[in-house]
Amino acid sequence: MTKERTFSLIKPDGVQRGFIGDIVSRFERKGLKIVAMKMVVVSEDLAKSYYSEHIGKPFFEPLTRYITSGPSVAMVLEGDQAVKVARKMMGATNPIDADQGTIRGDFGLHVGKNIIHGSDSLTSAEREISQFFTEEEITNYKKVDEDWLYGE
Ligand code: DAT
Ligand code: MG
Numbered sequence: 001m002t003k004e005r006t007f008s009l010i011k012p013d014g015v016q017r018g019f020i021g022d023i024v025s026r027f028e029r030k031g032l033k034i035v036a037m038k039m040v041v042v043s044e045d046l047a048k049s050y051y052s053e054h055i056g057k058p059f060f061e062p063l064t065r066y067i068t069s070g071p072s073v074a075m076v077l078e079g080d081q082a083v084k085v086a087r088k089m090m091g092a093t094n095p096i097d098a099d100q101g102t103i104r105g106d107f108g109l110h111v112g113k114n115i116i117h118g119s120d121s122l123t124s125a126e127r128e129i130s131q132f133f134t135e136e137e138i139t140n141y142k143k144v145d146e147d148w149l150y151g152e
Helices: 012-016 018-029 042-052 060-067 082-090 103-107 122-132
Strands: 003-010 034-041 071-081 115-117
Touching: 003 018, 003 122, 012 060, 012 071, 018 034, 018 071, 018 082, 034 082, 034 122, 042 060, 042 122, 060 122, 071 082, 071 122, 082 115, 082 122
Parallel strands: none
Antiparallel strands: 003 071, 003 115, 034 071
C-alpha cells in the first residue's frame, strides 16, 4: 500500500450544476479518505499560480475566468495511490473523450467546463495542496472502514 494525498477541486460548474454531493459520494464509496475540504472562490492570483503551466496557451484566459467565476470545493483525498485513482475517476480532460462512469464522462460536454480538477502527480499534489490549505486545515484520523479496505 502506497499511501498518497492528492488534491481535487470541484470547479464552479460542478458546484452550480449541483454535483458536489454526487462527486464527494463517489470518492467516499471508492474508499478515498477526505482529510480536508472547503468551499473557496479562487482568486486571479491563485488561478495564475495554480495554472502556471498553462500561461501563454490560447485557453489560459477563459480558463482563468472560468475557475474564478464562483465558488469551488477544494479537497484533499488520501488513500492507496490516491493520485492515480482520483484521476482515473475523473476521466480524460475533454469530457467528450472521457469514459462513461467517470465524473467528466458522466457530467461533462465541453473541455472548457470539465467539472473537476485532480493533481496529475505527487509533486503537483503537494504544490496544489499547499496552495489551497494550511497544514492545520489538513486532518489526520483513522477511518472505521480502513481495516476492510486494504488487504495484506
Ligand atoms: P487536466 O485538468 O485533465 O489535468 P490540463 O492540466 O491539461 O488537464 O488542463 C487544465 C485545464 O485546462 C483542463 O481541465 C481544462 C483546460 N483545458 C485544457 N486543454 C484545453 C483546451 N485544449 N481547450 C480549452 N480548455 C482546455
Ligand atoms: Mg492538469
